[in-house]
Amino acid sequence: MNSQALVQIQNLNLILQNKTILQNVSFDILPNEIITLIGPNGAGKSSLVKLILGITRATSGTIVKSHNLSVGYVPQAFHIDDRLPINVAGFILLNQTKTDKLDETLQLLNIAHLKDQKIQGLSGGQLQRVLLARAILSRPQLLILDEPAQGIDFHGEAELYALIHQIQKELKCAVLMISHDLHVVMAQTSQVICLNQHICCFGEPESISKHPEFINIFGDKIAKNVGYYQHDHDHDHALDGQVKACTHDHNHSIHQHNHSNNSEQP
Ligand SMILES: Nc1ncnc2c1ncn2[C@@H]1O[C@H](COP(=O)(O)OP(=O)(O)OP(=O)(O)O)[C@@H](O)[C@H]1O
Numbered sequence: 001m002n003s004q005a006l007v008q009i010q011n012l013n014l015i016l017q018n019k020t021i022l023q024n025v026s027f028d029i030l031p032n033e034i035i036t037l038i039g040p041n042g043a044g045k046s047s048l049v050k051l052i053l054g055i056t057r058a059t060s061g062t063i064v065k066s067h068n069l070s071v072g073y074v075p076q077a078f079h080i081d082d083r084l085p086i087n088v089a090g091f092i093l094l095n096q097t098k099t100d101k102l103d104e105t106l107q108l109l110n111i112a113h114l115k116d117q118k119i120q121g122l123s124g125g126q127l128q129r130v131l132l133a134r135a136i137l138s139r140p141q142l143l144i145l146d147e148p149a150q151g152i153d154f155h156g157e158a159e160l161y162a163l164i165h166q167i168q169k170e171l172k173c174a175v176l177m178i179s180h181d182l183h184v185v186m187a188q189t190s191q192v193i194c195l196n197q198h199i200c201c202f203g204e205p206e207s208i209s210k211h212p213e214f215i216n217i218f219g220d221k222i223a224k225n226v227g228y229y230q231h232d233h234d235h236d237h238a239l240d241g242q243v244k245a246c247t248h249d250h251n252h253s254i255h256q257h258n259h260s261n262n263s264e265q266p
Pocket of ligand 1: 039048
């Protein structure tokens, strides 16, 4: 366990309707860290996020959050009622207690010009930025994003991920995001968790892309084509993804989940 951790996740298991959704998941989320969750459809990524947010409860295991942890969240799907008579500023401020950072937030996300526009007329990319603005208005310590670039074209996707990095740097928050955009994840994230009920592998993008379970899930072609990224950070992760003191050069580390139980699915 790391005393600096914003969230410590220990041996989480989730069983729903007699089906194992998550098995023995453990890792820490540290301040200033960008962790991206990847994995095939149905791997349990959104379920894990819902447990961390406290929307659902684990069958067993613990999630310890730092005192007064503030969390911003952008869900996977968001439907706005066509009849809701509200503009962008009104929507961002809805049910918020801290409102003084509205203009600064709109500028940070390059959407100041949309402030008075009706929410219904926005494009997919504009709406994602508005949802991000809402999530960061109160300057959370942890930002959780469930597939932030869903429904956005390739060009807009790259811009959005660059923006997320900019937000992370400016607000100095941690980011946990789910993504299917492997090329971007591998080029821009600091830590990747490859999830398929259990943590298949955890580490830096370069090492993850060489891991046998990653190649098994995503295919050799994707693994060979992902961009490599060198990232300096001051901590290391144990085999199960938890943080420990830094002991070596990070650039080629691979963290692997060992299969001691034959019932685990890859
Ligand atoms: N309330 C529920 N009751 C039963 N099963 C559920 C429930 N919610 C989710 N599941 C199942 O849990 C599994 C994991 O779903 P989850 O949405 O967490 O996966 P995911 O990795 O986020 O998938 P995707 O990439 O497709 O969004 C799926 O098989 C899903 O059917």
